[in-house]
Amino acid sequence: MKKNWPLWEVFVRSKNGLEHRHFGSLHAPDADMALKNARDVYTRRSEGVSIWVVESKNIKASNPDDNGEMFEPAADKAYRHPTFYELPDDIEHM
Amino acid sequence: MKNQDTMQDKEQMKSLEDIFEAKIARDEKIEPKDWMPEKYRKTHIRQISQHAHSEIVGMLPEGNWISRAPSLRRKVALLAKVQDEAGHGLYLYSACETLGISREELYDQLHSGKAKYSSIFNYPTLTWADIGAIGWLVDGAAIINQVPLCSTSFGPYARAMVRVCKEESFHQRQGYEIMMTLCNGTQEQKDMAQDALDRWWWPALMMLGPTDDESTHTEQSMKWKLKRKTNDELRQQFIDQTVPQADILGLKVPDEDLQYNTETGHYDFGEIDWEEFWQVVKGHGMCNKERISARKNAWDEGEWVRDAALAYADKQADKEVKEAV
Secondary structure, three states, X not given: OOOOOOEEEEEEEOOOOOOEEEXXXXXXXXXXXXXXXXXXXXXXXXXXXXXXXXXXXXXXXXXXXXXXXXXXXXXXXXXXXXXXXXXXXXXXXX | OHHHHHHHHHHHHHHHHHHHHHHXXXXXXXXXXXXXXXXXXXXXXXXXXXHHHHHHHHHHHXXXXXXXXXXXXXXXXXXXXXXXXXXXXXXXXXXXHOOOOOHHHHHHHHHHOOOOOOHHHHXXXXXXXXXXXXXXXXXHHHHHHHHHHHHOOEHHHHHHHHHHHHHHHHHHHHHHHHHHHHHOXXXXXXXXXXXXXXXXXXXXXXXXXXXXXXXXXXXXXXXXXXXOOOHHHHHHHHHHHXXXXXXXXXXXXXXXXXXXXXXXXXXXOOOOOHHHHHHHHHHHOOOHHHHHHHHHHHHHXXXXXXXXHHHHHXXXXXXXXXXXX
């Protein structure tokens, strides 16, 4: 079977102080080329100061079909939020 | 028993589809791993890939003039524009791949003629003024088509379009500047600009798609937010905003019936030659064969480079493994 260039996911930090954010994906033969291609494809107008690339097959993603059991348990835990607690109106610095 | 099962399946499918449609109606986005009706997947693969192919083939008519740009300023701008188009094609191909089709399949569909691309790119670029007219009119029409797609329902497509639209406005402005310079030049240069407008005006109007009564997918596409306005509305918008721009250049739009209608607040315009449009779509335009063969050549002749890069990557990976032992 003919081998094709694998798929990579590209993450870019727009400026120091911000996190790397997913920008898109691209094909490249190896990590170095993926980085160079990512520079040309996603940062032609100074959109970034740092790039991460990771081969897409190395990402394990949650399945939206399981979102119920995955995320719903957090929905009924209002006590994790500060507004759950009752305090007198005139209290300050809290 | 079997019949009952299929009945149940069908009902379940129907309710899944209802939930799906309601989600889109609420302006929620659909992401690649979410459940989606097969028709949604197929329609999106078709539209996003056509869009990607148009960006890629769109590089060819302009690439024709890079080596003959009249100044360094024009040359760097044109190079940057063509590079952007490659980039736009790449954003869109990867958005399309999230729907479960491979890059190779997408290329095959383009090269075999199974997939279409915008018919405007099957017209030749005969003079330097054509580069101006393409930026002004073709990118102008593309922007009108694309801006509403920034809020389309499929997440990866919408995100790609936001990036594309941000970059596209320089394309139109550099084109208009070329036209402006020619129109302020010698009579010969002005004639060249007029000739380019004469040739690109009607194809640019056709770019916005068949008339509403001929357009088969409009209703479904509206529901999925692949379209926010009909083809005819978009075309009217394009004409209304472009005619005054032609006036500023001192050029004449090649349409005897073109007239501002004070009652509607829009320009009335002449009959579009749809026969020409369908001929080009069917492959009988001036450059259909040339475009596809240029594209195939580039792909085929690049094969050894792709293979060599992969062989090098494998070799480096082997080395790392050996060094680790």
